[in-house]
Structure formats: structure tokens, C-alpha cells
Amino acid sequence: MSTLIIKHKETARLRPLLRLILQRLGLGFGTLLAASLLIFVGTEILPGDLASAVLQNSATPESLAEMRKELGLDRPAYVRYAEWLGNVAVGDFGHSLASHRDVVEEITPRLKNTVFLAVYAALLAVPLAIVLGLMAAIWQGGIYDRLVNFVTLLTISVPEYLVGYILIKYLSVRYAWFPSLANVTPDTPFGDRLVLTFLPVLTLTLVVVAHMMRMTRASVLNIMASPYIEMAFLKGLPKWQVVVRHAFPNALAPIINVIALNLAYLIVGVVVVEAVFVYPGLGQLMVDAVSKHDVPVVQAAGLIFAAAFILLNMTADILAIVSNPRLRHPR
Amino acid sequence: MRLFGHRVTILAMLGMAVIIINLVAAIGAPWIAPWDQAEIVGDAWGDPDADHVYVPLMGLDNLGRDLFSRLIYGARMSIGLSFIITCLSFAIGITTGFTAAVLKGWVDTALSRLVDLLLSMPTLIFAFIILSVLGTELPVLIVTIAILDSTKVFRLSRALAMNLAALEYVEVARVRGEGLWWVIRKEILPNAMAPLIAEFGLRFSFAFLFIAALSFLGLGIQPPDADWGSMVRDYRDMINLDSTAPLYPAGAIALLTIGVNFVVDWMLAIHSRSHGDG
Numbered sequence: 001m002s003t004l005i006i007k008h009k010e011t012a013r014l015r016p017l018l019r020l021i022l023q024r025l026g027l028g029f030g031t032l033l034a035a036s037l038l039i040f041v042g043t044e045i046l047p048g049d050l051a052s053a054v055l056q057n058s059a060t061p062e063s064l065a066e067m068r069k070e071l072g073l074d075r076p077a078y079v080r081y082a083e084w085l086g087n088v089a090v091g092d093f094g095h096s097l098a099s100h101r102d103v104v105e106e107i108t109p110r111l112k113n114t115v116f117l118a119v120y121a122a123l124l125a126v127p128l129a130i131v132l133g134l135m136a137a138i139w140q141g142g143i144y145d146r147l148v149n150f151v152t153l154l155t156i157s158v159p160e161y162l163v164g165y166i167l168i169k170y171l172s173v174r175y176a177w178f179p180s181l182a183n184v185t186p187d188t189p190f191g192d193r194l195v196l197t198f199l200p201v202l203t204l205t206l207v208v209v210a211h212m213m214r215m216t217r218a219s220v221l222n223i224m225a226s227p228y229i230e231m232a233f234l235k236g237l238p239k240w241q242v243v244v245r246h247a248f249p250n251a252l253a254p255i256i257n258v259i260a261l262n263l264a265y266l267i268v269g270v271v272v273v274e275a276v277f278v279y280p281g282l283g284q285l286m287v288d289a290v291s292k293h294d295v296p297v298v299q300a301a302g303l304i305f306a307a308a309f310i311l312l313n314m315t316a317d318i319l320a321i322v323s324n325p326r327l328r329h330p331r
Numbered sequence: 332m333r334l335f336g337h338r339v340t341i342l343a344m345l346g347m348a349v350i351i352i353n354l355v356a357a358i359g360a361p362w363i364a365p366w367d368q369a370e371i372v373g374d375a376w377g378d379p380d381a382d383h384v385y386v387p388l389m390g391l392d393n394l395g396r397d398l399f400s401r402l403i404y405g406a407r408m409s410i411g412l413s414f415i416i417t418c419l420s421f422a423i424g425i426t427t428g429f430t431a432a433v434l435k436g437w438v439d440t441a442l443s444r445l446v447d448l449l450l451s452m453p454t455l456i457f458a459f460i461i462l463s464v465l466g467t468e469l470p471v472l473i474v475t476i477a478i479l480d481s482t483k484v485f486r487l488s489r490a491l492a493m494n495l496a497a498l499e500y501v502e503v504a505r506v507r508g509e510g511l512w513w514v515i516r517k518e519i520l521p522n523a524m525a526p527l528i529a530e531f532g533l534r535f536s537f538a539f540l541f542i543a544a545l546s547f548l549g550l551g552i553q554p555p556d557a558d559w560g561s562m563v564r565d566y567r568d569m570i571n572l573d574s575t576a577p578l579y580p581a582g583a584i585a586l587l588t589i590g591v592n593f594v595v596d597w598m599l600a601i602h603s604r605s606h607g608d609g
Contacts, residue, residue: 031451034448034451035451035452038448038449038451038452038457038460039452039460042457042460042461042464043460043463043464153589153592153596154589156592157536157585157588157589157591157592158585158588158589159540159543159544159547159581159584159585159588161544161547161563161577161581162578162581162582162584162585165563165567165570165577165578165581166578168570168571169570169573169575169578173570173571173572173573174573180570180571264453267453267456268453268454268455268456271455271548272544272547272548275547275548276567286456286459287459287548287549287550289463290459290462290463290550291549291550293463293464293466294463295463295464298459298460298463299460302452302456302457302459302460305452305453305456306451306452306453306456309451309452309453309456310451310452
């Protein structure tokens with residue numbers, strides 16, 4: 001009888017959690033829709049429209065009108081938005097204005113490269129940040145802790161290109177340990193790829209690791225103030241064991257949250273790092289498209305970046321709900 | 332050393348020194364720089380021709396201009412532009428944020444949702460989308476970055492004003508029949524000043540890094556104006572010849588950002604101390 005009641009309570013407790021998660025998923029989808037609207041409005045309704053962007057200086061009133069008709073710009077905006085969104089939903093982003101190739105064809109290899117770079121960087125940065133953060137928490141107030149704090153304060157304000165060019169100058173030009181150009185092609189073997197992209201990955205890692213490890217340290221130290229930690233100390237456990245076995249698992253939730261948010265930051269970092277190492281990724285493609293006013297490519301790349309950003313933010317949100325009992329029981 | 336009745340930390344002093352040096356360089360560029368920013372004084376990456384008293388500290392650049400002189404002129408463009416952008420973003424952000432907090436109701440909801448919408452995408456990506464249509468003229472850059480940046484100012488000033496607007500003296504002023512603008516200017520703004528000044532520093536370094544990143548990508552300030560981001564871009568190929576050229580402007584960007592952050596950290600610390608546990 002009593003187990004039955006407990007079981008009932010369990011499901012009753014889980015249901016609002018599930019609803020909250022579904023709510024977040026719905027919210028994420030809504031945000032993505034809003035972002036698509038923003039991208040569309042940004043590229044098509046602003047005063048300098050697509051037709052004048054394509055024609056540039058050679059625009060005469062007649063050629064403008066003709067180009068508008070050709071691009072379908074003479075129809076009302078909401079019709080064009082619905083049409084664009086419908087096409088996007090089935091994976092049709094139209095044709096590039098610069099190369100006249102299919103946008104999806106143009107983007108797919110670039111996107112693969114960027115995802116490779118981002119995942120590689122995340123795999124390196126996340127464990128590194130956690131280990132360094134735990135070490136700083138164990139030796140809190142010591143020389144290591146203070147040194148790490150100072151260095152992270154510095155790296156947080158340093159732009160990616162400075163880190164990148166310093167790495168190129170010393171690790172690549174002077175000592176020739178790594179190649180300075182990450183010029184991968186679709187048939188570069190996996191092993192070579194890891195070496196070619198090592199410097200860009202290291203740059204990204206150095207830039208995001210600082211913030212992640214500071215938050216790891218702060219979350220662990222926050223838990224260290226709780227009574228059960230004092231209990232563990234009173235049992236006579238060594239400090240590293242208290243930190244790693246008692247404090248860290250309980251600090252994991254806020255840490256995961258911070259990691260997800262920082263990975264969202266990686267998206268912007270990727271654009272600059274790709275430019276530094278001339279890496280054929282989505283960021284480079286988007287920058288080129290912006291300077292060439294190639295609106296369909298800009299829209300597609302922008303939507304992909306926005307989707308990744310929203311997805312990571314949503315993941316952070318959901319993880320925060322799952323891990324925080326106070327958020328699990330909304331009043 | 333004490334400043335405004337607060338002890339100044341060593342890091343804050345370092346930060347202030349960096350900021351002052353940069354400001355002096357920016358304002359006094361024509362008098363300090365040995366050559367003009369566009370003046371070609373020798374061969375590319377070579378030595379200056381003719382007789383000269385001044386030995387180029389950092390050598391000549393890709394077009395034979397003096398790198399050090401361009402760095403000094405670059406301070407003017409990079410800092411001046413970021414300052415204008417930050418001022419504009421504060422004007423927009425504070426006005427809308429305070430208005431939302433004081434009026435509440437649908438005005439608040441509408442403004443907050445609009446800001447949520449703008450923040451649903453990474454700022455750099457959103458800026459790309461605007462620049463792809465409008466091009467990279469200076470006014471476009473300034474307004475775009477200022478509007479994107481003002482979303483953060485809006486959130487802070489709205490939160491600050493929400494707390495202040497609930498206080499009795501603001502209530503009294505409103506009951507007395509003072510107008511919206513008067514309440515914002517006389518009752519709310521003076522009391523929100525301290526956190527807003529620290530935020531100004533943060534927003535400035537954001538705008539500064541942002542415009543530098545855009546210029547580095549070739550989508551920001553266009554030649555012939557010297558600015559640090561484009562200088563990194565212009566000199567980047569030299570890194571493969573073991574030259575230090577691109578590291579000077581990149582280092583200047585980092586140095587100023589670090590300096591500003593040191594001062595902001597100090598200001599936030601004294602602010603939290605005077606409001607927190609004493």
C-alpha cells in the first residue's frame with residue numbers, strides 16, 4: 001500500500017517535469033521560428049533590398065524593377081516569407097546569387113567541416129576545463145589557484161585572432177610542429193585532419209576554457225560550504241577526495257549548464273578562428289557571402305548558426321530544470 | 332592611493348594607466364605619430380628611405396607606411412568609434428529600459444519580447460545579416476552594433492529601474508504628478524548610476540572587440556582609415572614569415588580590453604561592497 005502511494009507520488013512528480021521539458025522544447029521551436037522571421041525581415045524588407053544588392057552600381061530604375069520581378073520581390077512580404085519558410089522546411093534554400101549553385105550543395109561540406117572543428121574543440125575543452133577547475137578548487141587560495149585566476153582573467157579579454165596568430169608564430173612558423181593553414185579537403189583522411197585542425201582547435205579551446213573552468217571552480221566551492229561536506233571532512237577524508245567524490249557530483253548540474261552556454265559562444269568564435277586559419281568552414285562561407293551580398297547563402301548559414309545557438313541554449317535550460325529541484329516544482 | 336573615497340587596487344591602477352595611454356594616443360595622434368597614417372615612407376616591409384631622425388619602432392607595413400604611426404592613428408578610429416557606439420547604445424537602452432520599468436503594462440511586455448527576439452541569435456550572426464544587405468558604411472555599422480548592444484543595456488536598466496520604481500520616493504513623485512521623463516531623469520537615473528557606469532565599461536569593451544572582429548573579417552571599417560582590426564587583417568600573411576606585424580594591433584586590442592576589464596572589476600567590487608555585507 002505504502003509503496004503504491006510512493007509510486008503514485010513519483011509519477012505525479014515526474015509529470016510536471018516532463019511538461020516543463022516539453023514546454024522548453026516548444027519554446028525553443030518558437031524561438032527558431034522567430035529567428036527565421038528576423039533573418040527574413042533583416043534580409044528582405046530593409047531599405048536596401050535584394051535587387052539593388054544584386055545589381056550594385058549598375059542599377060537603373062528599369063533594371064531594378066525587372067530584377068525585382070525576376071526574384072519575386074514584387075509580391076507581398078508575408079507571401080514570400082511563407083514560401084521561403086516552406087522551402088526551408090523541406091531543405092530547399094534556393095540558389096546562390098554569386099555562384100548560381102544550389103545553396104544546400106554549397107553549404108553541406110562547409111557545415112561538416114565546422115561541426116568537426118566545434119566537436120573536436122569541445123572534446124578537448126570540456127574535460128580540460130573540468131580538471132583545471134577542480135584543481136583550482138582543491139588548492140583554493142594557493143599559488144596555483146591565484147595564477148589560474150589571473151591567467152583566465154587575461155584570456156577572457158583576449159580576442160581569438162591574437163591567440164591564433166601567437167600560436168601560428170611560435171608553434172608553426174618558428175618550430176614547425178603544426179601546419180599554420182587548416183586547408184582540409186573532403187578527401188583528407190581523418191588522422192591528417194586531426195593534425196591540420198589542431199591549432200584552430202587549440203585556439204578555440206584556450207578562448208573558452210577560461211570561463212568554463214572559473215565556473216567549475218565557483219560551483220564546486222559553492223557546494224563546499226554545505227554541512228555534508230563538513231561532515232565528510234570530519235570523517236577524516238582527504239581534501240581531494242571530498243572535492244572529487246562529494247562536491248563535484250553535486251556541482252555537476254550548474255557546470256553542465258555553463259558548458260552548454262559556452263559552447264554556444266564557440267559558434268561565434270568559430271567564425272573568427274576559421275578566418276585566421278583559412279579553414280573552409282561555414283563561418284568563412286558566410287563572411288564571403290556577406291561581402292558579396294549573396295543573400296540566400298547568408299540566410300541559410302545564419303539560420304544554421306541560429307539553430308545551433310538556440311539548441312544549445314535550450315539544452316542548458318532543460319538541464320538546469322532537470323537538475324534543480326526548485327525549478328522541478330514550479331509553484 | 333584612493334579615488335572617490337575608495338582604495339584603488341594595483342590591477343585597477345594598471346587598467347587606468349592603459350586607458351589613459353590609449354586615450355592620449357587617440358586624441359594626440361597627429362602630434363605623437365612620427366608620420367601620417369597614409370604616408371608611404373619606404374618600401375613594403377622595408378626601411379624608410381631618405382634621412383630620418385626617427386627609427387621605426389615596428390618597421391614599415393605592407394604598403395611601406397610606418398606601422399607605429401598607424402597603430403597610434405588606429406587608436407583614434409577604434410576607440411572613438413566604440414565610444415560613439417556605446418553612447419548610442421546606452422541612450423537607446425536606458426531610455427527604453429527605464430520607460431518599460433516605469434510604465435509597465437503592454438509597453439514593458441512589447442519591449443521585453445522585442446529584446447528577447449533580438450537576443451535569440453548570436454549578435455555577430457545578426458550583424459552579418461544586416462550588413463549583407465546594407466553594406467559596411469560607417470553609419471550602418473554604428474547603428475547596427477548600437478542597437479544589438481542596447482538589448483543588454485535595456486535588460487540591466489530595466490531591472491535596476493524595476494527595483495527603484497517600487498520605492499516610496501518614486502511613488503511620491505508620480506503621485507505628485509511629475510511626468511515620465513522627469514521621474515526617469517531626477518529620481519531613477521541618479522540612483523542607478525553606479526552599476527550603469529560599470530556596465531558602460533563592459534559594453535565599451537564589447538563594442539570595441541565586436542568592431543575589431545568585424546574589421547578583421549573585412550566587414551567593418553574600410554580602408555584607408557587605420558583601425559586595429561583591419562590592420563591585423565592587412566598584416567596577417569606576414570605571420571608566415573615569422574614577422575610580429577599582426578601581433579602589434581592584435582595586442583593593442585587585447586591590452587585595452589584587459590585594462591577596461593580591470594577597472595570594471597574594481598568598480599563592481601566597490602559597488603557590491605558598499606551594498607553588500609559592508
